[in-house]
Amino acid sequence: MTRPTSRDVARQAGVSQATVSLVLGDKWRGRVSERTAEQVRQAATELGYRPNLAARSLRLGSTRTALLVVPALTNEFFARVYTGAARVAADHGFSVVLYLSPDGTGPARNPFASANTALDGVIASSMAADALQAISGAGTELPLVMLDSDPSTGGAAAFVNLALADGTRQATEHLLGLGHRDFLHLASAVDSWTFDVRAKALTEALQADSSPHTSPDTSPHTRLRTVRSALDVPAATAAMETALSGPGPHPTAVICDDDILAVGACKAARRLGLRIPEDLSVTGFDDLALATAVEPELTTVSLPAERVGEQGMSALLAVLDGHRWTAPDLPVHLVVRGSTAPPPAP
Structure with missing residues (x-):
């Protein structure tokens, strides 16, 4: 069976091929009446016509x-x-x-x-x-x-x-509000602007805290240590086991650059006999399906991917279309679940 062409559609609708191109290319408004456009669409449907997109692309460049x-x-x-x-x-x-x-x-x-x-x-x-x-x-x-x-x-x-910085601030302020002052940042080893923004926001949020403690890294009130890991669960687990097994002081909260890293952190804690969140609070970033597949479910920053x-x-x-694009950063929000709680008593 011969494939119908735009000429066949034009003949059946009683219009020119140019009109068919305008209608099926959705450029008919202001040039063709609604009635004529409907005639063309109906003729195309009856004939089973499908435009040759490759040829159309060549014509349009x-x-x-x-x-x-x-x-x-x-x-x-x-x-x-x-x-x-x-x-x-x-x-x-x-x-x-x-x-x-x-x-x-x-x-x-x-x-x-x-x-x-x-x-x-x-x-x-x-x-x-x-x-x-x-x-x-x-x-x-x-x-x-x-x-x-x-x-x-x-x-x-x-x-x-x-709004990545705001997401990190939300997670940090949540942990500070629970009473945490000893933090570990499980950071991605990938050299990327997106992770640099999160690290900077974490440091700034801790510097703004006003609760008593000591630290040369952030402020007189909080302690922060950074450990880097590849973006996979085994690497994150190994990095966290090393960090948590070393000499103190040990963190009471771990802020992770990604949910995958957070799952590794939780796995390492359990291997070392630590309970989450009773002994160690953990937060993630992204709100992947993985965040609710673990137990306890992960407190994490939800991103509208x-x-x-x-x-x-x-x-x-x-x-x-020749227009300048401007738009504010997409908002993010913290989803609080079971992996965070107040720190253990001294």
Whole structure:
């Protein structure tokens, strides 16, 4: 059976091919009457017509495709970012293709011989920023939207960020309010702006505390020690076992850069005979499904990952339309669960 063409649709609807293109391209308003548009849509439906998107893209000089550069989707957060981006893209006739870092944070090989011929723009996480080198190395000059990235560095057409510092402040103030003064920061070993922001916010929140204690690291009132770990449970468990087994003073609260690190911290505590939260309080960051799969459930900072993807795609669409994108940081909030409690009595 011969595939119907736009000429067949035009003949059945009694209009020109140009009118068919306007209607099916959703550019008919102000040019074609509602009645005529409905005639074209009905004719296309009756004939089973589907536009040739590849040919249309060649005519328009656009593939209506965005590239999303993120670490491996084994991290639930980035899977949800993709879901949000793909939802907005579909609403505007775009598709989203993924460009993944094989180890979750490092560079990946360029899947496009020439990205300019295959893409309209790029949305990239700062966690996979190195992966952009392969694309830019091909001489690509595409609109770039950065997610969770330092806006002061420039180099992108738009930035979409979360209120990360506020999330860390909420977690720190929650623990201070419970009475904790001895803190350990289980920090990601990944060198990234997003984790630098959290570390700075933690230090500032502790410096602002006014309860009695001593420390050269933060203020006369709190103690803070930082331990770094790769972003996986075994590494976090090993790092925490070492930290908690060493000479004191030992922390009563552990603030983690990520829920995965927090699960490792909880695992290490149990191996050492510590109870959570009676002996040690633990907080995470992201609010992954993992946070409610452990017992006790994890107190963590909840991030609207799908909204990050939605705003990233919306920002790219705005840039492609020639508009300047500006938006406040997406709000985050602390979810208090069973992994935090007042510190043990001296």
